[in-house]
Structures are given as C-alpha cells and as structure tokens.
Amino acid sequence: LLHKNLSANVGAIVKSLSIVSDDVFLCVLPFYYSFGNSVLHTHMVAGGTLVLLNQVMYPNEILKAIEQHQCTGFAGVPSIYITLIKKTNFSNYNLSSLRYVTQAGGPLSREFIGRVSHALSGIDFVVMYGQTEAASRISYLPAQLLDARPGSVGKGIEGVTITVEDPDGNECAAEEKGEICVRGENVMQGYWSNPEATAQVLKDGKLHTGDMGYKDKDGYLYIVGRQSEILKISEHRVSPYEIEEVLLQHEAVEECAVIGCSHSQMGQFVKAYVVSNTDDIAVNQLKKYCQQFLASYKIPKEIEFVDSLPKTSSGKIKRAELGC
Structure with a gap:
C-alpha cells in the first residue's frame, strides 16, 4: 500500500462517518489489523481522540470504558458484538455519548444487527465491508438504511x-x-x-x-x-454464514463456526463447532432446531461442542484451525 492508497481511503472514511476533532473513539482492535489501523489513521487526520482498551474478552469493560470516557464512537467485528449482546446488559450503562458504532471484519447476522441497534436505540449502526488490499474500506451502509436494506454492506465508499x-x-x-x-x-x-x-x-x-x-x-x-469458504455439497453451493446465523439464534449457542468436511459422494458435508452456554443441550436438539430453518443438505451432519473457538487478536475466527 502506498501513502496515496491509505490517504484516499482515510479521507473517504472520515467523510462517510463525519469524524471530527471532538470525537472520542474507543478502540479495542489492534493497529496491525487493517480495521484497527483505519481507526487510528482516520482519527489522527480528524484530530480526534482514541481511547485504547485491550480487554475484548471482558465485554462489560467495553461498556464501562464508553461510559467513563464519554466515547462518541466504537468499532467491532461480529464476535465482539455477539459477545456484548449475550454477556452484557446495555441498560446498565450510560451510553448517551455514543454517536455511532461500526461493524466490519465479516458478516454479522441480521438478527444480531437488529439486537445491537435496538440495544443502542438512537445511535447510528454503520455496517461496513473492506479488505487490507483495499487499504481497509470498500463499502458502507448508512445507518438510516439499516432496516430498508437488511443484510447489505451498502455501496462503494467515495472513490471506489x-x-x-x-x-x-x-x-x-x-x-x-x-x-x-x-x-x-x-x-x-x-x-x-x-x-x-x-x-x-x-x-x-x-x-x-x-x-x-x-x-x-x-x-x-x-x-x-x-x-475458499463456500461449501460444495453435491450440486449446491452453501455459505457457512447462513448456517451459523441459524445456530446463533438458539439460546444455548454462545458462538459457532461452520466448515466443510470431505465426503466421498457429496463432495463435502457440514460440520459445526459450537460453544454452548449450558450443558443441557444435545446434538440432536440442535439438528432438530436447524430443520425448522434450513434445507436438509445445509443441516450440520456433525456438531462438536468446544470450550472456545480459535481467534485472531482482533476477534476473527480462525476457520483454518478447525479440522474434520
């Protein structure tokens, strides 16, 4: 990436989010990760303030820091928002200083987007999409279109x-x-x-x-x-995110990750790794639950309960480390 690549993207992000010098942003993302790096650069350019917090595993500390430092912005990957929804109570904190939050680093299900935006009523929830190769940001969906375009990552950011x-x-x-x-x-x-x-x-x-x-x-x-992650099941092409979205709606599922495993006849079959918040749940119960929402070929053939999922320091799931 050249300076001009970074500069072009930073300027477009600052404009799209209306970042100004009065903004105070809580950053829990590492700066060597392109999402965190863009947070650093945009606020340096705008003259804003960054509050750094390296406690992603303690979600209540995130909300406490927003309240304590009167933060106006926050960014997270899907696993961070899922953890915040499932393990905290937003109403226990004064988050009135927040102007907006952003989400990127992978798809967050429509259900959880709805739950976060409901918990942060009156605060802009901006869905974004990007890649390191594009200096971080490619597109964004303005908060006012969240309900009208559920599941969308919007249109190209300025200049893209x-x-x-x-x-x-x-x-x-x-x-x-x-x-x-x-x-x-x-x-x-x-x-x-x-x-x-x-x-x-x-x-x-x-x-x-x-x-x-x-x-x-x-x-x-x-x-x-x-x-590389699309599952090839017989003649079907299936996104693992579609299956994960269904599993995450079950009250006993804390986190999950879906991969494709080799099958001699079907090409691949679906395997799900599940972190549960209770011991009182069985594999057959989850499969039966999935039958209500998924076609038969999308239902996990194998479900393995695990204590945790391998993740990067930014909170993204390391699917390559999940084997069959």
Whole structure:
C-alpha cells in the first residue's frame, strides 16, 4: 500500500462517518489489523481522540470504558458484538455519548444487527465491508438504511467502484452471485516481493477480492462469503454464514463456526463447532432446531461442542484451525 492508497481511503472514511476533532473513539482492535489501523489513521487526520482498551474478552469493560470516557464512537467485528449482546446488559450503562458504532471484519447476522441497534436505540449502526488490499474500506451502509436494506454492506465508499463478476469477467445481473471486484485509489500496488500472488488478485486494473456476493436491483451489495469458504455439497453451493446465523439464534449457542468436511459422494458435508452456554443441550436438539430453518443438505451432519473457538487478536475466527 502506498501513502496515496491509505490517504484516499482515510479521507473517504472520515467523510462517510463525519469524524471530527471532538470525537472520542474507543478502540479495542489492534493497529496491525487493517480495521484497527483505519481507526487510528482516520482519527489522527480528524484530530480526534482514541481511547485504547485491550480487554475484548471482558465485554462489560467495553461498556464501562464508553461510559467513563464519554466515547462518541466504537468499532467491532461480529464476535465482539455477539459477545456484548449475550454477556452484557446495555441498560446498565450510560451510553448517551455514543454517536455511532461500526461493524466490519465479516458478516454479522441480521438478527444480531437488529439486537445491537435496538440495544443502542438512537445511535447510528454503520455496517461496513473492506479488505487490507483495499487499504481497509470498500463499502458502507448508512445507518438510516439499516432496516430498508437488511443484510447489505451498502455501496462503494467515495472513490471506489464495485462490480460483481462471473468467472469470465462479465458483470453479473442483479441478484446474480459472483466475485466482488474493486477499482479505486485505495487499491494496493501488490503483495511485497510476491508477483505471482499479486497477479492472481490484480487483473485488468481491478482487485479481485475472493469474496462472493451480489447486488440488488438498486446496486446495494450483499456478501455471501469467501470463495475458499463456500461449501460444495453435491450440486449446491452453501455459505457457512447462513448456517451459523441459524445456530446463533438458539439460546444455548454462545458462538459457532461452520466448515466443510470431505465426503466421498457429496463432495463435502457440514460440520459445526459450537460453544454452548449450558450443558443441557444435545446434538440432536440442535439438528432438530436447524430443520425448522434450513434445507436438509445445509443441516450440520456433525456438531462438536468446544470450550472456545480459535481467534485472531482482533476477534476473527480462525476457520483454518478447525479440522474434520
């Protein structure tokens, strides 16, 4: 990434979130993570204040810090918001100073977006989408469109053009799934000393993100999942996030992660790792629950209960460490 890539993206983020020098932002994300790095740069440019907190595992400390420092902004990945909803009571804290919160780093289910926005009534909840290769931010959905465009990550941030393309490089029609491709001053020059990897993602002046998605008829973008994470079950292509969204709605499920495991006939089958908040739940109960919401081929064939899920320091689940 060149200075001009970072500068272009920082300016667009500052404008989209209306960040000003009076803002006080609680940052729980590490600065070596592109999301956390963008928080640092945007507030340096705007002359705002950052409050640093390295206690993601203690969700009540997050709300306590917002109250104590009268923070106006906060950012988190999905697992942080899920933990806040399931393990804290927002009404126990005075969060009236908050102006907005942002979410990126992976899809957060519609249900949890609704629960967070309800708990933070009157506070802007901004859904964002990005990649390190695009200097962090690619798109955002303004808070006022949260109910009108559920599940969307919005449209390209200023200076960014987004297309959804089929394997032949043709732009997909509305509602048709394909790879998300990006143009803009924020796009990287390439991977350091790795021209082969660079050539795989930078083609025809576009960044090929490796993310699958689609646009609705009005041009709003929706993420399906990483190409590498899409499950191939017989003739079906299934996003693990769709299955996780259903599992997370069960009251006994604290966290979960879904992967595809090899199968001689079907190609892959669904396996779910579940962190439960009770010992009083069985595999068959969860499978029966899933039957209410999922097609038969999407229901986890295997469910393994675990004490915790492997995560990065920013709170993102390390799916590659989950085996079959």
